[in-house]
Amino acid sequence: MKKIINNAADVEREMLEGLVAASPGKLVKLKNHNIVLRANLNKNKVALVSGGGSGHEPAHAGYVGFGMLDAAVAGSVFTSPTAGAILKAIETVANPRGVLCIVKNYTGDVLNFEIAIEKARSEGITVDYVIVADDVASQSTAVGRRGVAGTVLVHKIAGALAETGANLAQVKMIAQRTIDNVRSMGMAITPCTVPANGVPSFELSDKEMEIGIGIHGERGMRREQLTNADGITRKMLDRILSHLEYAGHEVVVMVNGMGGTPFMELCIVNNFIKDYLYRNGGIEVYDTMIGNYMTSIEMAGFSLTLLRLDDELKMYYDAAVDTFALKK
Amino acid sequence: MKKIINNAADVEREMLEGLVAASPGKLVKLKNHNIVLRANLNKNKVALVSGGGSGHEPAHAGYVGFGMLDAAVAGSVFTSPTAGAILKAIETVANPRGVLCIVKNYTGDVLNFEIAIEKARSEGITVDYVIVADDVASQSTAVGRRGVAGTVLVHKIAGALAETGANLAQVKMIAQRTIDNVRSMGMAITPCTVPANGVPSFELSDKEMEIGIGIHGERGMRREQLTNADGITRKMLDRILSHLEYAGHEVVVMVNGMGGTPFMELCIVNNFIKDYLYRNGGIEVYDTMIGNYMTSIEMAGFSLTLLRLDDELKMYYDAAVDTFALKK
Numbered sequence: 255m256k257k258i259i260n261n262a263a264d265v266e267r268e269m270l271e272g273l274v275a276a277s278p279g280k281l282v283k284l285k286n287h288n289i290v291l292r293a294n295l296n297k298n299k300v301a302l303v304s305g306g307g308s309g310h311e312p313a314h315a316g317y318v319g320f321g322m323l324d325a326a327v328a329g330s331v332f333t334s335p336t337a338g339a340i341l342k343a344i345e346t347v348a349n350p351r352g353v354l355c356i357v358k359n360y361t362g363d364v365l366n367f368e369i370a371i372e373k374a375r376s377e378g379i380t381v382d383y384v385i386v387a388d389d390v391a392s393q394s395t396a397v398g399r400r401g402v403a404g405t406v407l408v409h410k411i412a413g414a415l416a417e418t419g420a421n422l423a424q425v426k427m428i429a430q431r432t433i434d435n436v437r438s439m440g441m442a443i444t445p446c447t448v449p450a451n452g453v454p455s456f457e458l459s460d461k462e463m464e465i466g467i468g469i470h471g472e473r474g475m476r477r478e479q480l481t482n483a484d485g486i487t488r489k490m491l492d493r494i495l496s497h498l499e500y501a502g503h504e505v506v507v508m509v510n511g512m513g514g515t516p517f518m519e520l521c522i523v524n525n526f527i528k529d530y531l532y533r534n535g536g537i538e539v540y541d542t543m544i545g546n547y548m549t550s551i552e553m554a555g556f557s558l559t560l561l562r563l564d565d566e567l568k569m570y571y572d573a574a575v576d577t578f579a580l581k582k
Numbered sequence: 583m584k585k586i587i588n589n590a591a592d593v594e595r596e597m598l599e600g601l602v603a604a605s606p607g608k609l610v611k612l613k614n615h616n617i618v619l620r621a622n623l624n625k626n627k628v629a630l631v632s633g634g635g636s637g638h639e640p641a642h643a644g645y646v647g648f649g650m651l652d653a654a655v656a657g658s659v660f661t662s663p664t665a666g667a668i669l670k671a672i673e674t675v676a677n678p679r680g681v682l683c684i685v686k687n688y689t690g691d692v693l694n695f696e697i698a699i700e701k702a703r704s705e706g707i708t709v710d711y712v713i714v715a716d717d718v719a720s721q722s723t724a725v726g727r728r729g730v731a732g733t734v735l736v737h738k739i740a741g742a743l744a745e746t747g748a749n750l751a752q753v754k755m756i757a758q759r760t761i762d763n764v765r766s767m768g769m770a771i772t773p774c775t776v777p778a779n780g781v782p783s784f785e786l787s788d789k790e791m792e793i794g795i796g797i798h799g800e801r802g803m804r805r806e807q808l809t810n811a812d813g814i815t816r817k818m819l820d821r822i823l824s825h826l827e828y829a830g831h832e833v834v835v836m837v838n839g840m841g842g843t844p845f846m847e848l849c850i851v852n853n854f855i856k857d858y859l860y861r862n863g864g865i866e867v868y869d870t871m872i873g874n875y876m877t878s879i880e881m882a883g884f885s886l887t888l889l890r891l892d893d894e895l896k897m898y899y900d901a902a903v904d905t906f907a908l909k910k
Contacts, residue, residue: 269850
């Protein structure tokens with residue numbers, strides 16, 4: 255294992271402390287918990303909590319701030335945070351306007367968030383949740399579509415509405431509408447290494463790629479011969495377009511690096527997308543995000559996310575945001 | 583070589599087209615040239631031009647926009663743009679207020695920019711330039727300190743002053759003052775592969791690192807045993823601090839990923855910095871940037887940059903900026 259770390263057991267804490275150190279006056283970390291909060295919590299708005307395993311940086315702590323999350327709770331790398339940690343995050347941001355949890359669709363995450371939410375409710379906290387399920391590659395698995403990079407757009411849009419003073423039902427409704435309109439798919443050309451394991455998550459020859467990966471360093475749904483950027487991108491777009499009716503709509507495109515992918519390659523991928531979408535159903539690209547938004551540590555590869563827009567989603571997508579990883 | 587590209591010969595053009603496609607109304611690419619411009623050039627301000635070899639993305643095209651550059655000219659990967667291409671960029675943005683070129687200190691870049699500038703002057707264009715030389719590792723080489731990630735801060739600060747309507751001499755002066763106050767150092771744990779070469783730039787065992795790298799995939803000044811993040815960071819900070827008197831000053835810290843480094847590791851590196859600087863000369867961290875700002879394609883590693891601030895540098899560092907890769 256070749257990494258720039260200290261001890262594998264400390265990566266989650268040190269990473270969050272390093273992020274908070276770069277955000278004085280904006281972010282704080284709860285002592286003895288891997289929970290990052292806005293330094294100045296606004297208790298007059300619905301509070302947004304998200305989280306999950308570490309290893310997806312800048313998700314989720316990088317999205318804490320004005321216009322997005324109020325708190326992010328981080329488990330160990332690729333491991334759900336405990337119900338106790340999630341409860342601590344909910345309790346810390348709780349206010350009479352209520353709390354909305356944004357949960358990615360993984361068995362562990364859903365289970366632990368549900369336990370924490372039940373406990374919080376028993377304490378008299380008003381809290382609800384949504385489950386993000388945007389990964390089309392896992393549609394036919396037992397758990398169903400996993401929650402991947404589309405989660406960042408749910409943070410963005412629900413976060414923007416929450417800042418306006420909307421109530422919990424309204425914020426939940428727009429979060430769910432974002433979820434209903436977002437689909438993603440990912441691929442990788444290298445594995446990644448969980449620090450505590452010390453070995454790569456799989457092996458892959460120089461001529462192969464994994465298609466239909468998630469965000470936990472796992473293999474994809476299929477191993478295929480590595481082809482060129484345009485061919486891979488077309489195949490992934492076709493798959494996404496077959497899962498939701500995008501024709502005639504405007505979309506946000508997110509070209510998301512998995513952590514070790516150079517920006518050069520993400521731009522080359524994006525170069526194919528706009529014309530192809532327009533030729534396939536008159537889909538118009540309203541805005542494009544290119545970067546590392548939801549990663550698998552140092553994995554090389556990318557995911558594509560398409561958010562189908564309506565006027566309201568567009569308005570909250572465009573709204574001001576001030577977090578470490580996303581600013582508008 | 584394992585990359586998500588089409589043809590190695592097209593990576594520079596396709597990458598710039600992909601970036602421009604993500605920035606409608608903000609960026610344009612000159613047809614038949616790897617030159618990216620603001621879509622709406624403001625000809626009533628000093629125009630800033632930078633550039634160099636490709637492979638450093640998002641530098642430099644990602645920094646074209648309000649508050650930073652007016653044009654970026656890209657050569658082939660790790661190869662200076664031709665004097666002809668640089669001249670074309672200068673001619674395109676030229677206006678009576680003048681043009682300032684921001685050049686990284688490499689023999690090819692300096693030579694080609696100087697030829698282009700001489701030609702532009704012979705055409706009656708008012709144009710001047712500065713040479714960024716922030717890399718302390720190369721201080722004692724024949725060419726002297728190379729220009730590396732500190733260049734982004736020169737773009738930022740000179741770009742902010744240029745927006746105020748300052749004249750060419752003033753913009754050059756603040757660019758030079760930024761250069762005089764910025765130092766960097768880099769390290770790597772993996773090489774990178776130039777697409778047109780197809781093979782890694784060097785080989786390195788699992789237990790080794792290169793200390794004192796530049797940004798062209800080259801080996802560092804020294805090969806050492808890979809130690810832990812805190813130890814590496816301390817060594818690099820010590821080296822930077824020995825090259826400029828930072829004691830008692832406020833600084834901007836940039837923790838720059840080389841392209842393939844996970845955000846997790848950059849945050850772990852940053853976690854060491856603030857306290858260490860304070861204990862070593864009472865250096866106060868005014869702001870911290872963590873991300874991929876000046877890369878070597880997919881190399882894993884990082885560089886540290888410290889900018890020594892005064893009130894004016896601070897003001898222009900803080901000023902609004904709206905580019906693809908940097909927003910405030």
